[in-house]
Amino acid sequence: MDIATIGGILLALVSLIVAFSGEGGALGSLVQPTAALIVFGGTIGATVASATMRQILNVGKYLKVAFFYKTEDPLTIIEGLVSLATTARREGILALEEQIESFDDEFLQKGIQSIVDGVDPELVKTMMTTELDYIEERHKAGAKVFELAGGYAPTLGIIGTVMGLVHVLGNLKNVSALGPQIATAFTATLYGVSSANIIWLPIAYKLKRRNAEEVLTREIMIEGVLSIQAGENPQILRQKLVAFLPPKARIAKAKASDTEAGEVDAETI
Structure with missing residues (x-):
């Protein structure tokens, strides 16, 4: 479960309620059911009309990714690839076939299987890159659904407010009721703007972030698989793959490597 996503949305909602x-x-x-129907019903309807049926049917999966998806650790992937490179240099590429099932990631399994089967390096790169492009496009489609909702919600809120004001102005005889009726009308705008900026757009951004993280891990896998096929030195491969990571992650990796080296030296002594 992603505490940041859930906690952030709850914090924003609670802050608004407490402040009010x-x-x-x-x-x-x-609590205005009519305003809620106009804003949320209208937003969902407009989003359904704009998106494809496949996108709408996959909304549950998108929400699962936003709230419960656990990103793979790039450092763990790098170490796994370095281990494969070591095995390949010692025992040959065919020895990797026994380790394919040990990886949970289907993308990496396909890549390793391709080089074990002796597929041409350029073809391996093309196949893996094409699949990565498809994955990225699918993820962007998921984020787009919530971006659409975030764009429509404020507009539907304004429409709800206008409808409420039309009703108020059409019944000016009861002056004492104008204040509550106008307040009720503006509730629709509140629903629209708050839902867009607290729910729909944050989820869209989170899905984009998830996509960026997964694309990074897949690019590391592609480079690693091709380097293993080319027979590169495992230590050179590690340095090459760590270069994909942000500076902080590289420093953490360097410290971990120094610690491991120190432990080895101590054991030797």
């Missing part, structure tokens, strides 16, 4: 009640507002006045 702190100013003396009645929480019951924020």
